[in-house]
Amino acid sequence: MRVLFLSIVIILSHLSIFAQDDENPVIWEHEAVQLADTEYELVITGKIHEGWHVYSQYTAEGGSLPSLFQFKDAEDKYELIGKTEESKTIKEYSDIFEVEETFFKDEAIFKQKIKLLDTTVNQISVNLFYQVCKEVCIPADVDFVFSLDGSAVVTENAAIDEKSSALGAKLRLDLKNKELLTQGQENINSDSNLWVIFALGFLGGLIALLTPCVFPMIPLTVSFFTKHSQKRSKGIINALLYGFFIVLIYFLLSLPFHLFDSVDSQILNTIATNIWLNIFFFLVFVFFAFSFFGYYELTLPSSWANKMDAASSKIGGAIGIFFMAVTLAIVSFSCTGPILGGLLGGTTLAEGDVAVNLTAGMTGFGVALAFPFALFALFPAWLNSLPKSGGWMTTVKVVLGFLEIGLALKFLSNADLVGHWGILKREIFLGIWILLGLLLTLYLFGIFRFPHDGPKQKLSIGRKVTGLVSALFTIYLVLGLSNVSNLKLLSGFPPPAFYSVYEQESDCPLGIDCFKDFDDGLAYAKENNKPILLDFTGWACVNCRKMEENVWSEAEVYDVLNNDYVLISLYVDDRKMLPEEEQFNFKYDSGRVKRIENIAQKWGTFQDVNFNAVSQPFYVLLSPDLEVLNTSIQNTDSDSYLNWLNEGLRNFKELNR
Numbered sequence: 001m002r003v004l005f006l007s008i009v010i011i012l013s014h015l016s017i018f019a020q021d022d023e024n025p026v027i028w029e030h031e032a033v034q035l036a037d038t039e040y041e042l043v044i045t046g047k048i049h050e051g052w053h054v055y056s057q058y059t060a061e062g063g064s065l066p067s068l069f070q071f072k073d074a075e076d077k078y079e080l081i082g083k084t085e086e087s088k089t090i091k092e093y094s095d096i097f098e099v100e101e102t103f104f105k106d107e108a109i110f111k112q113k114i115k116l117l118d119t120t121v122n123q124i125s126v127n128l129f130y131q132v133c134k135e136v137c138i139p140a141d142v143d144f145v146f147s148l149d150g151s152a153v154v155t156e157n158a159a160i161d162e163k164s165s166a167l168g169a170k171l172r173l174d175l176k177n178k179e180l181l182t183q184g185q186e187n188i189n190s191d192s193n194l195w196v197i198f199a200l201g202f203l204g205g206l207i208a209l210l211t212p213c214v215f216p217m218i219p220l221t222v223s224f225f226t227k228h229s230q231k232r233s234k235g236i237i238n239a240l241l242y243g244f245f246i247v248l249i250y251f252l253l254s255l256p257f258h259l260f261d262s263v264d265s266q267i268l269n270t271i272a273t274n275i276w277l278n279i280f281f282f283l284v285f286v287f288f289a290f291s292f293f294g295y296y297e298l299t300l301p302s303s304w305a306n307k308m309d310a311a312s313s314k315i316g317g318a319i320g321i322f323f324m325a326v327t328l329a330i331v332s333f334s335c336t337g338p339i340l341g342g343l344l345g346g347t348t349l350a351e352g353d354v355a356v357n358l359t360a361g362m363t364g365f366g367v368a369l370a371f372p373f374a375l376f377a378l379f380p381a382w383l384n385s386l387p388k389s390g391g392w393m394t395t396v397k398v399v400l401g402f403l404e405i406g407l408a409l410k411f412l413s414n415a416d417l418v419g420h421w422g423i424l425k426r427e428i429f430l431g432i433w434i435l436l437g438l439l440l441t442l443y444l445f446g447i448f449r450f451p452h453d454g455p456k457q458k459l460s461i462g463r464k465v466t467g468l469v470s471a472l473f474t475i476y477l478v479l480g481l482s483n484v485s486n487l488k489l490l491s492g493f494p495p496p497a498f499y500s501v502y503e504q505e506s507d508c509p510l511g512i513d514c515f516k517d518f519d520d521g522l523a524y525a526k527e528n529n530k531p532i533l534l535d536f537t538g539w540a541c542v543n544c545r546k547m548e549e550n551v552w553s554e555a556e557v558y559d560v561l562n563n564d565y566v567l568i569s570l571y572v573d574d575r576k577m578l579p580e581e582e583q584f585n586f587k588y589d590s591g592r593v594k595r596i597e598n599i600a601q602k603w604g605t606f607q608d609v610n611f612n613a614v615s616q617p618f619y620v621l622l623s624p625d626l627e628v629l630n631t632s633i634q635n636t637d638s639d640s641y642l643n644w645l646n647e648g649l650r651n652f653k654e655l656n657r
Contacts, residue, residue, distance in 0.1 A: 024049075025048065025049045025052040025132045025134065025138065026046045026047065026048050026049070026052070026054060026108075026130075026132050026140075027046065027047045028044065028045070028046050028047075028128075028142055028144070029044075029045045029046075029047075030042070030043065030044045030045070030126075030144045030146060031043050031146070032124070032146040032147065032148050034148070035113065038115055038116040038119060039081070039113065039114070039115050039116075040113070040114050040116075040124075040146075040148060041111055041112070041113050041114075042111070042112045042113075042114060042124065042126065042144075042146055043109065043110070043111050044109070044110045044111075044126070044128065044144060045107065045108070045109050045110075046104070046107065046108040046109075047106075047107060048104060048105060048106055048107060048108060048132070050106075051134050052105075052132050052133065052134045053090070053103040053104060053105045053132070053133055053134075054067065054103060054104045054108050054130050054131070054132045055067060055101065055102065055103045055104075055130065055131050055133075056086060056089045056102040056103055056104065057069070057084060057086065057110075058086075058102055059101045059102040059103065060099035060100055060101060060102070061099070062098070062099050063094050063099040063100075063101045064094070064101055064103075064131055064133065064137065065129075065130075065131040065139060065538075065573050065575075066131075067108075067110075067128060067129065067130040067131075068128070068129045068130075068575075069084055069110070069112070069126060069127070069128055070126065070127040070128075070129075071112070071114075071124070071126055072124075072125040072126065072127065073124075073125070074114075076117070076118070077116070077117055077118045077121045077124075078114045078115060078116045078117055078118070078121065078124065079114065079115050079117060080112060080113070080114055081112075081113035081114060081115055082113060084110050084111065084112045085110070085111040085112070086104075086108070086109065086110055086111075087104065087107065087108060087109035087110075088104075089102045089103060089104055090102070090103055090104070090105055093414065103133075110128075112126075116148075121148065122147065122148050122149045122151060123145055123146060123147050123148060123151075123153060124145070124146040124148065125143065125144070125145050125146075126143070126144045126145075126146070127141060127142070127143050127144075128141070128142050128143075128144065129141050129575075129600075130142075131573065137538060137543065137573075137615065137616055138614045138615045138616070139538065139572055139573045139600055139604060139614075140604075140614070141594070141601065160585055160587050160593065161585075163584055164584040164585040164586070164587075167582065167584040167586075167596075168584060168585075168586045168587060170519070171586065171602070171605060171606050171609060171610075172609060172610065173610045173626055174626060175610060175622075175626050175627075175628055176625070176626055176627040176628065177627055177628045178628055180628045180629075180630065180631055181611060181612075181620065181628055181631060181632045182631065182632070194356065194357070194360045195360075197357050197360040197361045197364070198360045198361065198363060198364035199364060200361065200364070201360065201361035201362060201363065201364025201365040201368070202364035202365065202367055202368045203364075203368070204339050204361075204364075204365050204368070205364065205365040205366065205367065205368025205369045205371075206368045206371075207339070207396070207400070208336050208339050208365070208368070208369060209368065209369065209372060210393060210396045211336075211393060211396055211397060211400075214328075214336070214369065217328060218372050218373065218376065219376070236378060238321060239373055239374060239376075239378075240374050241318060241321050242321050242324060242325055242370075242373055243370030243371070243373045243374040244370065245321060245322045245324075245325035245326075246325045246328065246329070246366050246369050246370040246373070247363065247366035247367050247369075247370050248325075248366070249325055249326060249329050249366065250329075250362045250363065250365055250366030250369070251359065251362060251363045251366060253340075253362055254358045254359040254361075254362040254363075255359070276415075278411045278412065278414040278415035279411070279412065279415050281408070281411040282408045282409075282411040282412040282415070283408075284408075285404050285405070285407055285408030285411065286404075286405060286408050288401075288404045289401040289402070289404035289405045289408065290401070291401075292397045292398060292400045292401030292404060293397075293398060293401045293450055293452075294394070294397070294398075294450055294451070294452030294453075295452075328369075336369075339365075339400065340362075340365065392460065392462065392463070394452070394453060395444070395463060395466075398443060398450060399440065399444075399466065402436055402439070402440040402443075405436055406433060406436055409424070409429060409432060409433070412424060413429055413494070413495055416495075424495060425495065425500055425501045426494055426495040426500050426501075427481060427500060427501050428501075429494050429495050430477055430480060430481045430487075430494055431481065433477055433494075434474055434477045434478055434481065437470055437471075437473055437474030437477060438474055440470045441467055441470040441471045441474060444463050444464075444466055444467030444470055445459065445463075445464070445467045446459055476489075508567070508569065509535075509537075509548040509552060509567075509569065510548060510552055510553060510558065512552075512558075512561055512562050512567055513562075513567065514535075514567040514568065514569045515566070515567070515568045515569070516568075516569055516570065516571065517568075518534075518568055518570060518603075518606065521566055521567075521568035522568075522624065524566055525566040525624040526624040528566070529624065529656070530564070530565065530566050530624070531564070531565055531566070531621060531622065531623055531624075531629060531648060531649065531652040532565065532566050532568055532621065532622040532623070532624065533561065533565040533566070533567050533568070533619065533620075533621060533645075534568050534570070534619065534620040534621070534622060535567060535568065535569040535570065535617070535618075535619055536570050536572055536603070536607050536611075536613070536616050536617065536618040536619070536620075537569050537570070537571055537572070537616055537617055538571055538572055538573035538574075538616050543616070543617055543635055544616055544617040546635075547617050547635060547641075550638070551636070551637065551638045551641050554638040554642070556638075556642055557638055557641055557642050557645065560642065560645045560646070560649070561645070564645075564649055565621075565645070570603040570606065570607070571599060571600070571603065572600055572603045572604040572607060572616060573600050573616075574598070574599035574600050574603075575598050575599070575600055576598060576599050577597060577598050578596070578597060578598055578599060578602065583595070583596060583597045584596050586605055588609070611632060613632065615634070617634055617635065618632060618634055619632060619633045619634070619644075620632050621644075621645075621648035621651075621652075623652055623655055625655075627655060629647075629648040629651045629652055630644055630647050630648040630651060631644075
C-alpha cells in the first residue's frame, strides 16, 4: 500500500480490496443461436465476481493483456462474419502502463456470427485467452465447444505421446516441505487505510479551522450556547449537538457518491481518464488557489445563509441548532470549499472504492471542525487562550493556495499522460513543484508579498517553522530530480519514473540479474549453491510493477535480492510461441489435457500444477534441491517482504549445516 500525504491535501493511493476466496473469478456460459440455414451466432457470457474485471479484445496496446479468440478450423469449415462484438465496457487510464485500458465489470458478453462452409459440421470449437484482475491478475485459457444441432458435445483428448510425456514431466517439481507454502499466508487488510483517510480528512479540517472564515466563529458560537442557556449543562448539550450536526452535514455530503453503481464507470473515475475533465479540474483548482491568494472571494449565495439563519432563529431546539450548523457550512465555504475540493480530488486519484474513501475523509473533516465547539463548551475558560485573529490567517490561506496549485498539476499531468502529449514529463512536473516550493518559502520568509497582505511585521515563530519545512521539502524535491533521492514519500503522485525525458529500459526488474527460464535459473543456483526467488509475474501485471517499484527498490530489500538470491522471473502472460520442438500436450491429474504452445501457457501451468496458484505477483523461495524455504507471498509491504526474505535465508543456512 502506498499513502501520499501532501499537507492538507488528501492524497493517498492504492487502497486495495482483496479476496483470496475468489478461486473462479469468472463463470463462463456459451450457446449457439441459429440465424439462418447456414448462419449462427456464437454467444459467450462471463459472469464476473464483484471487484474483478476482464480486459476487452480492444484494450490499448502496451497495457494489460486483451482477450483473444481462436476460432478453430475457421478457414476450412466455416467463415467469420464481421468482428467479434462485445457488451458494454469501461475505460480507465493506467498510471503504470500510460495507456487507457478497456475492460468489463460484472459481465462480459462476446458475440460472433459465422457462416458454415461445410454443412455437415455440427460443432464448433473456440479458445478464449483472457486476463482477469483484482488485487492480482490471472491469465487464463478456456475452451468452448458449441453444438449447432443440439446434440451432445463430443470432445477428443489430445494424445500424450513420448515427447509430451517427457516435457510434461519437466513441468512437475518434486518439492520438499511443500506444506510450508500455505502456512501464514500474507493477506491485505485494507480497512486500516480508511482510518488513514479519516485521519488525513481530520487534518484538513483542523487546518480549515485556522482560516478567517471559521476561526472567529469558534468563540462567538461557544459563547452563544453557554450564555443563552439557563443552565450550563444545557449549553454544553447544545454545543455538543451543534458539533454532531456539523459532522452529520459533511457525512451527508458524501452520500450522493454512493448512488453510482460503479465508481469506475461513472463520473468519479473519469477524472483519471478523461482529458477534458482533467483539464477542467486543473482550472478549477487554479481558480481555488487564486481565491486563497486573495484576488477574489468564493462565496455561496448570501440568501442561502440568511434563510438558514432565519430558520434556526424561528424553529429553535435541536432542529434550529441543525440549521445553525448548515449556516456555518455555507458561510465558511470560501475557505472550506477548496479544501473539500482537494479532498474529493485526492480520494478520486486514489485506488479503491472512491465513495467509501470520500465518506471517511469527509467525516474526518467534519469531526475536526466540530471538535473545538464541543471542547470549548466543556471548558469555556480555555477560550481566553485562543490566539487573536489577524494576519496569520492570511498566511494560512496563501499556503493553502500554493498547495492547491500543486494538486492542480496532478490533474494536468493526468491529461498529459492520457493524451500522450509529452508535456509534463516527470522532470518537468517536479521542476514546477520545486518552483512552487521556492516561491512559498520566499513568501513565508517575507521576501515577497501579495497585494492583499497587511502591513509588514516581524516574522512569527510559526511562519519561520513553516518556511523551514517548505524549504526542506523543496530540497527533497531537488534531490529527487537529481536522482539522489527516490521520492518514495510522493510515490504515485508525480508522473511515473519511466515517463521521463530520459529513456530507461531494463530486461530485468531494477536491473537485477535474473533468469526467465526455470531450468536455467535452477542450474545456476545449484552451481553457486544459492537459494532461489521464484517470481511469477507478467508484462502486463500492474501489481507486479508496484511491488518492484515500491518494495524491491528499498535499499535493504534490493541488496538481498541482488546478492543473496537467484531471481527467476517467469512471465505467465507472455504469448510468444515456443519453438515447435518445445510444444506439447500436458495432462493434468484430473485427466484434462492442455496444449502448451506459448510461454504463458508453459509458466502458467507450471505455477498452477506445482503451487496451486494462478495469480500474480506470486513469490516462492526454494533451495537448489527444491526445498521450500518459506511460505509463499504476494502483495505486501517492504518490511514484511524483507523479513520474509531473511527468514528464507536463515532456513537455507540451516539446510546447509
